[in-house]
Amino acid sequence: MTMKSLLGTASLALVIAGFAAGAQAQIAIGHLADYSGGTSDVGTPYGQGVADTFAWVNKHGGVGGKQLAVDTNDYGYQVPRAIALYKKWSGGDKVAAIMGWGTADTEALTGFLANDKIPDMSGSYAAALTDPEGSSGKAKAAPYNFFYGPSYSDALRAELTWAAEDWKAKGKSGKPKFVHMGANHPYPNAPKAAGEAMAKELGFEVLPPLVFALAPGDYSAQCLSLKSAGANYAYLGNTAASNISVMKVCKTAGVDVQFMSNVWGMDENAAKTAGDAADGVIFPLRTAVGWGGDAPGMKTVQEISKISDPTGTVYRPVHYIAGVCSALYMKEALEWAAANGGATGENVAKGFYQKKDWVPAGMEGVCNPSTWTDKDHRGTLKVDLYRSRVSGPTDGDLNDLIKKGTVKLEKVKTIDLPRKAEWAGW
Amino acid sequence: MATPSIIPAGDFRTSYAADTTIFPTPMSRNAALAGIVLVCFAPLLLSEYWLSILIQIGIYGIAALGLNILVGFTGQISIGHAAFFLLGAFTSAYISNTLPIPVFFAIPLAGLLTALIGLVFGLPAARLKGLYLVIATLAAQYILLDFFSRAEWFSGGSVPAMAQPFSLFGYVLRGDRQYFYVVLAYVLASYLLVTNLMRTRDGRALVAVRDHYLSAEIMGINLTKYRTLSFGLAAFFAGIAGALYAHYQLVVSNEGFGIERSIIFLAMVIIGGTGSIMGTLMGTAFVVLLPESMEWLSAGLKGSAIDRALSLNNNLTFLREIAIGVIIILFLIFEPDGLAHRWRQIKTYWKLYPFSH
Numbered sequence: 001m002t003m004k005s006l007l008g009t010a011s012l013a014l015v016i017a018g019f020a021a022g023a024q025a026q027i028a029i030g031h032l033a034d035y036s037g038g039t040s041d042v043g044t045p046y047g048q049g050v051a052d053t054f055a056w057v058n059k060h061g062g063v064g065g066k067q068l069a070v071d072t073n074d075y076g077y078q079v080p081r082a083i084a085l086y087k088k089w090s091g092g093d094k095v096a097a098i099m100g101w102g103t104a105d106t107e108a109l110t111g112f113l114a115n116d117k118i119p120d121m122s123g124s125y126a127a128a129l130t131d132p133e134g135s136s137g138k139a140k141a142a143p144y145n146f147f148y149g150p151s152y153s154d155a156l157r158a159e160l161t162w163a164a165e166d167w168k169a170k171g172k173s174g175k176p177k178f179v180h181m182g183a184n185h186p187y188p189n190a191p192k193a194a195g196e197a198m199a200k201e202l203g204f205e206v207l208p209p210l211v212f213a214l215a216p217g218d219y220s221a222q223c224l225s226l227k228s229a230g231a232n233y234a235y236l237g238n239t240a241a242s243n244i245s246v247m248k249v250c251k252t253a254g255v256d257v258q259f260m261s262n263v264w265g266m267d268e269n270a271a272k273t274a275g276d277a278a279d280g281v282i283f284p285l286r287t288a289v290g291w292g293g294d295a296p297g298m299k300t301v302q303e304i305s306k307i308s309d310p311t312g313t314v315y316r317p318v319h320y321i322a323g324v325c326s327a328l329y330m331k332e333a334l335e336w337a338a339a340n341g342g343a344t345g346e347n348v349a350k351g352f353y354q355k356k357d358w359v360p361a362g363m364e365g366v367c368n369p370s371t372w373t374d375k376d377h378r379g380t381l382k383v384d385l386y387r388s389r390v391s392g393p394t395d396g397d398l399n400d401l402i403k404k405g406t407v408k409l410e411k412v413k414t415i416d417l418p419r420k421a422e423w424a425g426w
Numbered sequence: 427m428a429t430p431s432i433i434p435a436g437d438f439r440t441s442y443a444a445d446t447t448i449f450p451t452p453m454s455r456n457a458a459l460a461g462i463v464l465v466c467f468a469p470l471l472l473s474e475y476w477l478s479i480l481i482q483i484g485i486y487g488i489a490a491l492g493l494n495i496l497v498g499f500t501g502q503i504s505i506g507h508a509a510f511f512l513l514g515a516f517t518s519a520y521i522s523n524t525l526p527i528p529v530f531f532a533i534p535l536a537g538l539l540t541a542l543i544g545l546v547f548g549l550p551a552a553r554l555k556g557l558y559l560v561i562a563t564l565a566a567q568y569i570l571l572d573f574f575s576r577a578e579w580f581s582g583g584s585v586p587a588m589a590q591p592f593s594l595f596g597y598v599l600r601g602d603r604q605y606f607y608v609v610l611a612y613v614l615a616s617y618l619l620v621t622n623l624m625r626t627r628d629g630r631a632l633v634a635v636r637d638h639y640l641s642a643e644i645m646g647i648n649l650t651k652y653r654t655l656s657f658g659l660a661a662f663f664a665g666i667a668g669a670l671y672a673h674y675q676l677v678v679s680n681e682g683f684g685i686e687r688s689i690i691f692l693a694m695v696i697i698g699g700t701g702s703i704m705g706t707l708m709g710t711a712f713v714v715l716l717p718e719s720m721e722w723l724s725a726g727l728k729g730s731a732i733d734r735a736l737s738l739n740n741n742l743t744f745l746r747e748i749a750i751g752v753i754i755i756l757f758l759i760f761e762p763d764g765l766a767h768r769w770r771q772i773k774t775y776w777k778l779y780p781f782s783h
Contacts, residue, residue: 077681
């Protein structure tokens with residue numbers, strides 16, 4: 001080894017050491033995003049929302065004077081990769097919190113999170129994550145799992161409540177038929193049992209579930225089954241891209257069914273892509289308004305959006321705004337922790353319990369008030385049901401389509417579910 | 427394949443035992459032993475990140491070794507190897523969760539059970555060759571994966587199964603630093619086992635089947651037996667590796683073990699060198715490090731003009747897959763004998779340096 005390369009190595013080591021020293025004055029956060037996997041259609045705007053929000057927080061002084069070191073990783077919706085990343089985040093330099101994503105990986109991590117005391121604000125709203133003590137007997141204890149919005153099961157319960165009323169309002173007789181559709185995957189399966197039980201309770205006839213993959217494809221067979229079984233209300237448990245495939249084919253096949261989708265199953269982009277096939281789909285909206293909506297908090301969202309879009313012209317779908325809300329709840333929990341003994345995972349989790357009907361500062365009128373307690377992680381039981389309206393061709397820029405009203409999200413009903421103990425955890 | 431000999435002139439063997447020795451020179455034996463001792467210190471010296479990479483190399487290296495018995499030594503082909511890997515993982519998790527059997531014994535048991543299933547799926551190999559066999563093994567991949575996604579009693583269905591941490595007589599190993607030694611022990615045992623297998627009558631029969639199955643049959647080798655056996659052996663090592671993986675991750679999910687993973691196992695064998703035991707480990711290391719190096723590359727280019735033009739960060743996942751595909755093509759064209767061959771050439775070069783002619 002020559003003197004020069006020796007010097008080079010030494011200076012490189014110094015630089016690395018310098019980075020490591022700099023990293024100590026920060027709060028580390030792990031961020032799992034799906035930009036390339038089965039749910040990338042909705043994972044991309046959500047992940048971008050989370051990443052932009054933390055960058056915006058850093059720009060405005062960070063949390064408790066410390067910058068957030070956010071490690072954003074595209075894990076392609078694959079459990080093994082999420083586990084590998086988690087090992088990195090829970091080893092040596094432990095992160096203070098994780099912004100998670102999918103149901104399969106979040107449920108797989110639940111036990112580890114509890115052991116390592118790392119809170120995880122996931123993009124999965126599986127009801128199994130809402131039971132911090134496991135007292136419901138329906139799910140394992142998940143004391144460090146949080147998410148913003150109604151759980152998948154509660155959203156489906158609300159949709160079914162609406163459907164039963166809709167059936168009566170339309171003056172139809174007989175039992176309405178309900179079918180659960182989605183991939184054989186923890187995420188679409190999460191609300192299956194709860195939905196089918198609720199449907200039976202409300203007087204639906206429950207048809208055998210139909211399976212379609214978490215990717216766009218040809219789902220003619222599923223549509224024909226829907227038609228021949230005479231289903232009236234179908235729940236789409238997948239994300240937007242594959243749901244669109246189903247809606248399009250069913251439209252072509254002339255299936256007369258009311259689709260109700262999961263919270264990740266519909267957004268403005270999907271409505272634009274699906275065109276008139278998306279007209280009339282019922283879905284829950286987690287935020288009080290959509291992009292450009294009339295609310296004091298929308299200004300903050302637009303400012304955050306400028307982090308990755310300085311021109312301010314990009315239309316942000318509902319998932320982006322949900323990402324912003326989730327990240328800001330995490331930010332305020334971190335803030336509480338930093339002020340009350342330091343930003344450790346344990347304190348951050350306590351930070352979530354500090355407020356009732358909590359709306360992050362600057363997000364008034366956008367994020368819905370949420371309350372987490374150490375006994376119940378169902379942040380909200382209020383479900384705002386919307387209907388997507390598509391009138392006319394959907395070519396062109398989404399901003400214009402929304403402005404013209406070609407693509408519209410129309411409020412149908414707000415359903416306040418009771419906080420029943422027997423609905424916890426499933 | 428012309429193997430350049432590194433044994434100096436005048437050094438000849440007078441017995442079969444000497445001819446089949448694992449280490450041809452005392453130097454190579456000492457180097458190997460020193461290497462093992464050095465690797466034993468890895469958990470004390472390396473960061474968690476590098477340790478996890480070494481563990482991955484070890485685990486996948488065992489699975490790839492199994493596939494090399496099948497592809498490299500017996501001349502068969504399988505694109506269902508990932509399914510057997512996963513079968514081993516689920517089996518070991520299932521055994522250690524439901525039966526009063528500690529993980530220590532669950533891992534070899536999972537290997538044996540996977541081998542049994544491998545024998546069953548290997549039966550078509552007795553009759554099929556080439557493309558037809560490829561399709562038969564593809565069917566094995568799909569049948570097993572479908573089974574995992576439905577058999578809730580066994581694999582938890584679509585929900586990932588939990589696996590216990592490795593325990594030895596009540597002492598639980600936690601963390602990469604401790605688990606590393608478990609993997610190391612299995613890697614050493616597996617590689618020694620296969621090296622020795624290839625020196626036995628059965629090992630030579632496998633090679634004979636590969637080189638010319640008709641001649642082998644005329645010489646009295648039972649083709650059906652050895653072809654099926656090689657599937658069983660491949661599945662055994664896949665099962666062991668899968669079980670090690672299960673108790674390393676502590677979670678087993680049937681995601682990420684589709685046909686693309688089977689192809690990656692094949693890539694490890696091809697890149698390392700078909701029919702080379704040490705090459706398998708080199709190929710595995712190469713394939714494990716390749717996606718990581720793409721990550722370093724994209725981190726290094728972050729913010730630069732190239733990054734903005736290609737938006738590397740968002741496309742990293744695709745970049746990894748593309749890189750593996752490109753490397754396989756390059757190896758097939760320029761280095762069909764794999765890294766093992768290149769390694770031998772490097773050794774020869776230095777052995778004879780500076781008088782290489």
